[in-house]
Every structure is written in C-alpha cells, then in structure tokens.
Amino acid sequence: xxxxxxxxxxxxxxxxxxxxxxxxxxxxxxxxxxxxxxxxxxxxxxxxxxxxxxxxxxxxxxxxxxxxxxxxxxxxxxxxxxxxxxxxxxxxxxxxxxxxxxxxxxxxxxxxxxxxxxxxxxxxxxxxxxxxxxxxxxxxxxxxxxxxxxxxxxxxxxxxxxxxxxxxxxxxxxxxxxxxxxxxxxxxxxxxxxxxxxxxxxxxxxxxxxxxxxxxxxxxxxxxxxxxxxxxxxxxxxxxxxxxxxxxxxxxxxxxxxxxxxxxxxxxxxxxxxxxxxxxxxxxxxxxxxxxxxxxxxxxxxxxxxxxxxxxxxxxxxxxxxxxxxxxxxxxxxxxxxxxxxxxxxxxxxxxxxxxxxxxxxxxxxxxxxxxxxxxxxxxxxxxxxxxxxxxxxxxxxxxxxxxxxxxxx
Numbered sequence: 426x427x428x429x430x431x432x433x434x435x436x437x438x439x440x441x442x443x444x445x446x447x448x449x450x451x452x453x454x455x456x457x458x459x460x461x462x463x464x465x466x467x468x469x470x471x472x473x474x475x476x477x478x479x480x481x482x483x484x485x486x487x488x489x490x491x492x493x494x495x496x497x498x499x500x501x502x503x504x505x506x507x508x509x510x511x512x513x514x515x516x517x518x519x520x521x522x523x524x525x526x527x528x529x530x531x532x533x534x535x536x537x538x539x540x541x542x543x544x545x546x547x548x549x550x551x552x553x554x555x556x557x558x559x560x561x562x563x564x565x566x567x568x569x570x571x572x573x574x575x576x577x578x579x580x581x582x583x584x585x586x587x588x589x590x591x592x593x594x595x596x597x598x599x600x601x602x603x604x605x606x607x608x609x610x611x612x613x614x615x616x617x618x619x620x621x622x623x624x625x626x627x628x629x630x631x632x633x634x635x636x637x638x639x640x641x642x643x644x645x646x647x648x649x650x651x652x653x654x655x656x657x658x659x660x661x662x663x664x665x666x667x668x669x670x671x672x673x674x675x676x677x678x679x680x681x682x683x684x685x686x687x688x689x690x691x692x693x694x695x696x697x698x699x700x701x702x703x704x705x706x707x708x709x710x711x712x713x714x715x716x717x718x719x720x721x722x723x724x725x726x727x728x729x730x731x732x733x734x735x736x737x738x739x740x741x742x743x744x745x746x747x748x749x750x751x752x753x754x755x756x757x758x759x760x761x762x763x764x765x766x767x768x769x770x771x772x773x774x775x776x777x778x779x780x781x782x783x784x785x786x787x788x789x790x791x792x793x794x795x796x797x798x799x800x801x802x803x804x805x806x807x808x809x810x811x812x813x814x815x816x817x818x819x820x821x822x823x824x825x826x827x828x829x830x831x832x833x834x835x
Contacts, residue, residue, distance in 0.1 A: 433460060436456055437512070437513045438465045439467075441468045451597045465486070467488055467490055491533070491534055492537060507542035513538065513542060517552075545575065557591050614656070617659070618648075621644065621702035622662050623640070624636050624665070628712045629717070651697075661688050664677075689738060696746055698747070699749040704735060708732055734769075736748065747822060748769075749774070758777070772796065773795070
C-alpha cells in the first residue's frame with residue numbers, strides 16, 4: 426500500500442527496545458515508498474535487538490543513538506534534528522518509554538527530541554498484554570492523549586511471550602496509513618459517527634447469561650478508522666476486552682436494552698450510525714434473583730421475549746443518520762443480507778460468513794458491501810484494513826447524500 430499523504434514529509438522514527446523492534450525496518454521502507462524522508466533514532470535497548478546498520482541502509486542516513494555523540498553534538502545535533510522533523514513517530518513505543526515521555530523526562534536522545542521538537546508526536550505501543558492493561562500504562566496514555574500525542578494501536582493477538590491479547594505493534598502498512606491520515610483533513614472531518622460493537626449479554630440469573638461469540642474487533646476497527654478519518658466517534662461497546670481506540674469516546678453497556686438506550690441517545694445528532702454489534706435478539710422474560718438450581722428431572726424451560734430493534738428505531742428517527750448494518754450469516758449470505766437491507770431500510774450493509782473459523786474471534790475477515798444500487802466485495806484482509814475501506818465507502822455515500830439534499834433544497 427502506497428500512501429500519497431506523506432510525500433515530501435520529514436519523519437523522525439524512534440525505535441525503542443522490545444521484540445517488535447525488527448518491524449520498523451519494514452516501516453522505514455514503506456515510509457520511503459510513500460515519499461517520506463526518514464531519519465531513525467534508536468534507544469540503547471533497541472540496538473540490542475536490531476543493529477543501527479540495518480536502519481542506516483534502509484533510510485540512507487546515519488542512525489542516532491545517544492546524546493553523547495561528540496561528532497553530532499558539536500553543533501547541537503539533537504536540536505537540529507528536532508527542528509528538522511515534521512512528524513515524530515515512535516514505533517515500537519515500550520511501556521517504559523510511554524512512562525518517561527508522559528512525565529516529561531529527557532534522559533536519552535529520543536525523549537529529549539520529543540520534548541525539544543514542535544513536530545506532532547505519535548506513538549505506536551508494543552508490549553506484553555498485561556503491561557498494556559496495567560493501570561499505570563493506561564494512566565500514562567490518558568495523560569499523553571490530553572497533550573495531543575497521537576496513539577496508533579496496539580493490535581490484539583498472539584504475542585512473542587506466548588500470551589494472547591492487546592499489545593501487538595500495528596503492521597507497517599497500518600502505521601503508514603495512520604500517519605498519513607493524521608497529517609491531512611480526514612474524509613469524515615466535522616462528521617459525528619456512532620458505532621455499536623461487541624456482543625450483548627442477557628442475564629438469566631446472577632451467574633448465567635445468554636450471549637454470543639462476538640469479540641468486538643470489527644466494530645472497534647471501524648471506530649479507529651472513523652477517528653483516523655477525522656470524525657467525532659462515539660463507540661457503544663458491549664462486554665469486550667479491547668482497548669479504546671485513540672480519539673474515541675466509549676460508552677460501555679451490557680444488555681441489548683442498555684445498548685438501545687445508549688445508541689438512541691447519540692444517534693439523534695449523528696451523521697452516520699454503524700451497527701457492528703452482535704445484539705441479542707431475545708432475553709429471558711424474567712431474571713431469577715438467585716442462582717437457578719438443577720432439578721431432579723434434569724430439564725428446564727426458559728421463556729424468552731424479544732429485545733428492541735436498535736436499527737429499526739434509528740431508521741425511524743425524523744432526521745435519521747446514514748445507516749450501515751452488518752449481517753453475519755452461516756449460509757446464503759448475500760440473499761439474507763439483502764433482505765435485511767430492505768427490511769430495515771439501511772443505506773449499506775456489510776455481510777460476512779461466520780462459523781468454521783470465519784468471522785468471530787479472528788484477526789482477518791472479508792466483507793461484501795451491499796446497497797440498493799451496488800455491491801462491492803472486499804477480499805480477506807485484516808479487520809483494520811477492511812474498516813478503512815468501509816469508512817472510505819461510507820464517506821462517499823455520505824457525500825452523495827449531502828449533494829442530493831443540497832439539490833433538493835435548491
């Protein structure tokens with residue numbers, strides 16, 4: 426993927442220590458393909474994983490490692506480098522680096538450059554999932570966000586230590602796209618986008634609930650892509666274990682009725698509503714006050730009642746937003762999705778097949794985007810990449826709708 430948003434940009438790439446330090450080698454190459462000029466600064470720990478010579482060969486410039494480089498610092502080289510940079514991207518950004526920059530420390534070359542430069546700073550965290558979830562790390566990230574530091578990722582998945590969870594460095598293509606999007610007006614600048622994501626849980630008793638296997642990854646990826654595109658994003662999230670994307674306002678809910686109330690409260694002022702959540706269709710008619718015990722005959726009958734239809738109620742609003750639905754099907758995907766598109770009066774529906782290792786709880790996906798007048802197939806890719814493609818199409822649809830409204834008004 427080659428981005429045109431970085432042509433001629435001067436990017437200072439900081440590399441901190443961690444097993445993900447090998448990935449920025451490919452990132453340097455991709456940034457160069459996008460037209461950026463790249464200079465690399467490594468921490469001493471990063472140089473334990475990858476040699477500076479690797480980055481020098483790829484960038485075409487010497488790699489800086491220390492404030493105590495007598496040759497470079499004879500002319501105050503770190504100030505010159507700080508002034509040269511138009512963007513500072515630290516990838517990977519370790520938990521230690523995030524803590525130091527959040528508290529204004531300047532005890533090595535990279536942190537000094539971040540403080541001494543007027544360029545915008547972006548960090549791409551990479552660390553063990555437990556370190557990422559630690560309250561200290563999250564507090565440091567929150568502080569950085571308030572200061573305008575851009576945060577790219579992390580992704581979730583298998584880690585080198587054997588753990589599974591959030592903390593993986595975004596892939597080079599994703600970082601290039603995120604950096605390019607951050608430096609130019611977004612496709613959805615000035616727009617308000619509401620997204621629902623994840624499952625809903627319907628309590629049976631204080632111990633048990635009805636739920637589904639949705640991980641929320643697709644909806645969270647759409648939220649991240651919408652924020653990258655410049656939108657004001659409100660993410661209504663069911664019970665998932667995912668970090669909030671940078672620049673996104675998150676509302677946590679549990680049940681379908683809670684999600685219904687949260688979405689309706691936000692949708693009245695929204696330009697777009699993306700219904701990526703796997704909302705439970707039914708809930709128990711009554712919730713037992715105490716844990717239900719086994720009976721002698723081994724059977725139990727659970728009486729269910731239907732949950733409110735979030736999409737239908739948003740579609741019925743006097744000033745309805747552009748509506749994007751999702752259809753996860755195990756068979757006849759296109760036919761069922763088209764029927765849902767028409768039944769719920771959607772502008773666009775993203776259909777995908779689930780089951781047999783597809784869809785739920787996976788990093789990759791493929792989507793078929795269906796509207797009343799078009800069908801677009803998005804081949805298998807990461808959910809983040811699919812989300813970006815979806816947002817591009819949503820932005821096009823939104824502009825077409827705005828143009829139509831202007832013509833009608835005229």
